[in-house]
Amino acid sequence: MNISQEKIDNLNTVVKISINPEDYQPRVEKAMKDHAKKAKLPGFRPGMVPVGHIKKMYGKSILVDEINNMLSDTLNKYLDEEKLEVLGQPLPKVDDKKEYNWDFADNFEFNYEVGLAPEFDIDFSSKDKLTQYVIKVDDETLESRIKNIRRSYGKMTNPDVSADDDVLYAELAQLSPDGSVFEGGINNITSVRLDQVKNEKIKKSLIGLKKGDELVFDINAAFNDDAAKVAGLLKIEEDEAADLRSNFKLTVKNVNRLEEGDLNQEFFDKLFGEGVVTDEAGFRAKITEELEMMMTQDADRKLQDEIYNYSIDKVKFDLPDTFLKRWLKVTNEKLTEEELEGGYNDFAKNLKWTLIENKLMKDNNIDIKYEEVFEFAKGSLEQQFRMYSPQALSEEQLGQYTVQYLQNKENANKVFEQVKALKVFDYIKSAITLDKKEILFSDFNKLTA
Template identity: 30%
Template sequence: MATITRENLAPLNDKLVVTILKDDYLPTFEKSLKGYAKNANIPGFRKGMVPAGLVKKMYGQGILSEEVIKAVDAEINKYIQENKLQILAQPIPLEEQPVNFDVNNPTDYSFEFEIGIQPEANIDVKGIKVKRYQVEVTDKMIDEEIERLTSRFGKYNTPETVEAEDTIISADIQVTEGENKGDTAVNLKDIAKTQQKEFKGKKVGDTITVQLDKAFKGDILNRVLSDLKLDKENKEDAKKEATLTITKIGLLEKAALDEELFKQVYQTKEIKTEEAFRAALKEDLANYFAQQASGQIHDQIYHHLTDHISIELPEPFLKRWIVVSSEGKKTQVEADEEYPAFAKQLQWAILSSKLSEDNEVKVEQQELKDFARHQLMSYLGGQMGLNGDESWMDEYVNKMMGDRKFIDDAYGQIRIGKLFGELEKQVTAKDETITEEKFAELLKEHQHAH
């Protein structure tokens, strides 16, 4: 019977000595040998008629080593489960252990492995202090949202000439004295007022010559310079003349603020008046900012857990594991460089796992299906099945549920989402009023940081 002894090497780093007796692997070795003889294709012999001795001579060594290694792996896994060891990564050989497998002289074998032990993690979530940002929805925000929606649901026309300020002018553009050329699109109102008269009344095919920095300003100038592949930092490039040849004229006629628009925006609500429409928009905006603020709390919790809680890890073991698991693709120097980021990810995995266990966070099968369905709907832009028939969608969701990678990713996202939802209820949150501009700035900084 196989035996395993355990010895401590360093904090959170133990040695396992696995001794495999010949009786542990010999029966399966002989069975594998017979199976191989039965199926082997060797010239000069009919299939199934190859002498066992010949198979043993030709392939016995490889079959023997394979069966011994399988027996070792099984014993280690059994030992870890029975002793409820929380290990980090997979066991690795303590050092190079040359083994002389002798198919003609079966014997006992011993192997030494080292394992990393997962550290204890005790977290006082209630001691975490965060800010809950509150953004007041103003009339200006609602007006801007109405402007966006009337444009979105408006009608696009192609007038013969450039007249209205909202006219979109598409044009081929080329530096008058040079080879730089491209295509661009500008709104008439984004052209300098002193130059707009040069464009009014023009039709497709007409040309206009302008000095770039006189016709365009700020971001519009930078975009046009980019379209021409010119250097926006070079003032001389900005002073160049360019000729625009109009290729298309477009005008967006905004939707009227009436019941037709209200129905397009809110298909499941009965909104009759502008006042009710504005109230619905205000509620939506408030919910949006509340969700964003909640996400900000989650980010603060994450950074507190990863930046301010230190967990002891068996660093030498983990660095060796990085090298060994790379199967020769990484050197010890590369492992040392990679370790800080690896350790941070590992620390988060340990903390989130422990917190999920403490808070009894579980992911149900239906949640995975709902996640798959929601992801599929997002791919389709929110459109439902043709003629209301969604049987194809159920079939596709079932197909997604059979994808191991998708299930692993979905499980992780759902678990972490539910975990943060629980932690948000437990941390100490202080409300802080913030403007929309500052809140957007804060979210932008967060995106850059990640």
Template identity: 35%
Template sequence: MKVNVQKKDDLNAVLTVAIEESDYREKVDKTLKDYRKKASIPGFRPGHVPAGLIKKQFGKSVLIEEINHILQHAVYDHIQEEKLDILGNPMPVEQSDIDWDGQKEFQFDYELGLAPEFELKLNARTKIPFNKVIADDEMIDRYVTDYARRFGTMSYPETVEENAILKAKFVEVDKKDLAVEGGIEAESTIALEALTDKAAKSVLGKKVGDKVVLAKKDFKDDFRLAGVLKVEDEVLENSSYRFELEITELSKLDPAELNQELFDKVFGEGTVSSEEEFRARIKADAERVFVGDSDRKFYQDVRDKLLDKYQFELPDLFLKKWMKTATEEPMSEEEIEEKFPQMKDDMRWQIIENRVIRENDIKVEHEEMVEYTKQMVLQQMAQYGQFPEGMDLDKIAHNVLGNREEAQRINDQLFQQKLLQFFKDTFKLDEQEVTYGEFVKSFYGN
């Protein structure tokens, strides 16, 4: 068997595998002998079926299977041995003239897409913005309000008051406030704060049994009435968007007072002892959560910077052909053209990442994966209030890593962490403090 690679240009090559009869004959004959021992064919005793009949019935399929086995190993072994940096997967060149019955020697060609050669130079003077997300007073106030409500108590006023919750029968009505035949009807609950200030004032003082009519303009813009009515958004939009509400029950959530009892319920007994410490702890916890968001934004900015710097070309035609076979469902030409620009950027970034990893000897050791998995297990159990003693975490970690997909996911996460730290150590971080609202706007553009 001979394997060679012929470069068509810097980004494309053809790998050729030439197979001789001596490469497959012994294995094919052995397989056919095994078939003969086990074959059950009417008119013949087991093990006494003529070899010619076995070959006639099974010879071609056995040959094809063995050739495919040889090809698979030959192609990928050669790529690894020659350290060929390929993109996608080798693409077999179609052949329609193979004579499996009479041919003794075979030749198969594979198209290869080659990764481009480029010099990677990372400049330590390069500035990359790093957004340190801070929890401002507005955000802290929202957290304080949410905690006070979460640990508040329910009361049942006789009339609608501030912060009241109304349980009501909703009936769609027309402009004359008459029920719409076949219109939307529902029994549901709505908070007074879902209404505009003007509409809320008109409802204050109402009691159980009273009725009030509310139109689209009476609900706040960000309130999703369709969810309350349990209908699709389109159904609501096609309605009169005018409803008569008959109040059937009133309740009210009285927020907890900002005192030591609330502080202990939220953070544990004696952890904080004043409103100032309470707000400081909320701020610290919120900003700790934002670290991951800041890192993701930083990594994205590094990606954009390096993609802009290294504008190397790729074997576009090869990659488009490869895209047709890379998904379970075949892609149309239109889909390929639509998705190719993003796929090309992703491929270029993967090439840059791999070059960074290789040239800077960034590795993930098995012991690191075990320790990472152990910490992951502990964190997951802590979420459910479980703090195991004497548990064999090493055994659990090895069981988790025994799942190939899970092991690959953990390996990828650790590589991501190491790359992130490498970029932080390599580039000059232009640190800027931003609120979460400003961060979201800069990251997502809305």
């Protein structure tokens, strides 16, 4: 067997593998003997099928399989020994001029196109500057969060007259152009949340209603043509909701109001544990702290996006684009040329970042421990649970959920990649200059909109 490499340029090479009969015949003979021992054919006892019979019936397919196995093993070993950093996977180079008889005496030659990772240098220093935002809680955001938390622990009442943020339990009946109820039209009893009504004029008309009151309104206008919202209220498909042009008659069945929970010790203990918070000032301080913690994560995500884009622009190198496009087409048969061209730039951008990550990890001896993966996963799960309940899980429960989550290989790989990215981001942040800038949450949202 002979294996060689013909370098096309710094990013592309062709690996040639020549296989002679003496290379593959021992493997093929062994494979046929193994097949004979396991074969169950009419007229032969199990395990007693002659090898010659197997060769006659299955010889060529066994030969093809063994040649393919040899090629895979040989190619992978060669790439590893030569320390070639491959992008994508080697692609067989088709040669229409070569034809083989597959008669156990052929000399085979196979060529593989290989895309190579580029060589490049990375030099981050204090001369590289980015803005790091420090987000402060504005009054509107704080009051909105406090209101939502108090309502989560409040009680339902039924006032006589509707007010802002109430819920109307009502019948919605589709009307004909003449204003009469459309016979056979859409009719549904549902809950209409006034805080979700986007049209201010229609919202104002829904305030001050009482049980039994009727109102005609344009339901699509009420929700700014949000087809998903309208479809949910009327229990119809989104496409049908988007095409809907009828007015609806709303008949109030009941007015529901979620009263805010009292700011007392029982409320504080439910939220934060017994005795942690004892008064309204402490409660507001705790909510502010939690909001700022969440906002710190928002600021970190923006900084990470900035670092990602800055790094890709700063670190200049080329990719074997022609090879990679061909590889993407081979591995994604349904991928159209239009989809390939439209999505390739994003693919190349992510691949460049991965190469930058890997080089920084290697050059700076950055490693990842299981404990770090576990703690990151645990923190992520805790945040998810707190979205549904402000009351924290115990450490034991959280640990059990984390173990179960990481037992899924896909989840574990995803978390590993997230930790890897964070470690690289942390390294870059330590190497460059970060100009800290305070900003209100409302203003920060405008930056990321």
